[in-house]
Amino acid sequence: MQNTLFRPSAVRESRQKFNPEGFDLAAAVRERQAAVAAGQSADVEFKDLDSIPGYKTSAFLASPVEQYSWVQNYQGRAAAAAFPVARFSQPVTLFEAAAGETIEAIIRAAYKQVFGNAHLMDAQRSLTAESRLKDGQLTVRGFVRELAYSAAYRDLFFERCSNLRAIELNFKHLLGRSPDSFQEMSDHIAILVNDGFEAEIDSYIDSAEYAQNFGLDTVPYYVGYATQTGKSNAGYNRILQLMKGQSSSDRSIASTITSSQRSQLQQSLLKG
DSSP states (O other), rough: OGGGGGGGHHHHHHHHHOTTTTOOOOHHHHHHHHHHHOOOOOOOOOGGGGGGOOOHHHHHHHHHHHHHHHHHHHHHHHHHHHHHGGGOOEEEOOOOOOOOHHHHHHHHHHHHHHHOOOOGGGSSHHHHHHHHHTTTTSSSHHHHHHHHHHHHHHHHITSOEEEEEHHHHIIIISSSOOOOOOHHHHHHHHHHHHHHHHHHHHHHSSSSSHHHHHTTTTOOOOOGGSSSSSSTOOOOHHHHHHHHOOOOOTTTOOOOOOHHHHHHHHHHHHHE
C-alpha cells in the first residue's frame, strides 16, 4: 500500500498548512552548530519566533490576566470534559479594539446561547442592539440583556411556555446551568408574577453569579458544575436533561410542541 503522507507534494502541502510563515528550524539549528564550532556564542537569535502562530511573546506573557477571565477559561474546559454537549458552548469574549469579524462571532454566539440554538428569521433579530454593540455603546452583557428583552425571546420562551419551563430556560440561557432547587424556581416565579418579565430577566443578568462567571464581555456558556463551589451534583444530571444535542434547539426538544413547552425538570426538582 502506498503511503501518500510522505509524497513530496503532500509534504509541501503540510508545510504550507502548518507553517505558513516559513520558519526553518533546521537552518536555525545549523546556525547554532556553526556558532559553537567557531567558538562563538551559541545563543542564536530566532528573529522569526514572533511570527509563528501560537508563539507567546514576552510582552504577551507579561500581560496581567484578570481573575474572572482565567476562571472562565478553566470552567469552559471543565464543562467540556464533564459533558460533551458543552464542547459546543465555550467562553467567547469581546476584547477591546476587536475586529469586525470578532464582533460578528460574538453576535452569533450570543444569539445561539440566548435563544437555545433556535433558528431566527431576519425579522426576529435585534438589529438595533447589534449596531450598538458594534459601535461600542453596549457591552456583551448589555447585548445579552437586549436579546432576552426582545419580543422574539418573549414570544418563544414566555408566551408559548409554562412559567416553570420559561424559568428553567432562563437559567440555561442566561446562567449556563439548571436550577438548583424547586425553591430557586419558586423565587423566580415570584419575581415574574410580582415584578414582570424584564425584572425576571434582570434577576439573572444583574446577579453576582453572572458577574463572576461572565463579567461584562463574555457570552454566557454552559458552566461545569465540577468547578462551582456549593453546587449540588444533581445539577449535572439536570443540565443534561435540558441539553439534548447540538442539532436540536429549545423549540424542538420533545416529540410534540406541547410537551416542549412544559417543564423538563419539575419532577427532578420536586424530589430534591
